[in-house]
Amino acid sequence: MIRILHCWISAIDTNEIVGTLLLDLSKAFDLVNHNILLQKLKLYGLHSSAVKLFSSYLSNRTQHTYSSGVSSNPGNVVSGVPQGSVLGQTMFLIYINDMSLGLSKSIADIFADDSIISSQSKHFEELTLTFSEDLNKIDHCCNFNDMTINVTKSKVMFVTSKHNHRIIPQDWYIPGISYVKPLIYNVSKLLGVTIDNTLSWSTHVDSVINKCNTYIYIYIFFIPNKIIFVC
DSSP: EEEEEEEEHHHHTTTTTEEEEEEETTTTGGGOBBHHHHHHHTTTTOOHHHHHHHHHHHHHHOOOOOOEEOOOOOEOOBBBOOOTTHHHHHHHHHHHGGGGGTTTTEEEEETTTEEEEEEEEEEEHHHHHHHHHHHEEEHHHHHHHHHHEOTTOOOEEOOOOGGGGGGOOOTTOOTTTTTOOOOOOOOEEEEEEETHHHTHHHHHHHHHHHHHHHHHHHHHSSSOSSSOOOO
């Protein structure tokens, strides 16, 4: 988070425009293809015995549902990594680590199943050209890895100074990528932090204040016999 924001602030200071795609993958941990993952582990140089260990760890797993005292028949788990496990997130990061390969000028920052693709330029036309090309490569990479992009949660946002926002059209879209809506977002959440397209932080501050007011209201009116000291 600190590295990303530092790069974006530095771009604003040099009068550049940052194009960002906050990429969300649907059921990311459940869609990991075991065969592709094992092949990538081999390419990363793991010994054959270690790859066999991972293969044993992933295979012969079943799952079932349980409701109102009735259990369904167990079904084989044919994809995905065990969530909540020590190795689950590590294997997932290895699985999507090649997402940034082949990008020309964009940078891919990956944190678990949240990925941020960003590119910057002083000229909007140049930015949109390289940004569109790289996002198409990301789209192809997701298709190759059998990953599904979440249509409703993936967002495009252009971060720059207030002056430069005047030249950004609000109906811009990425050619060839159907999952990106023809809409540019002005506010979005990045790893739990609310940011706007000028990095003013006023939106995030307002969000934190509203959340604090809600907690204070609950504390005063629904928790009896409590004394609040205000400094």
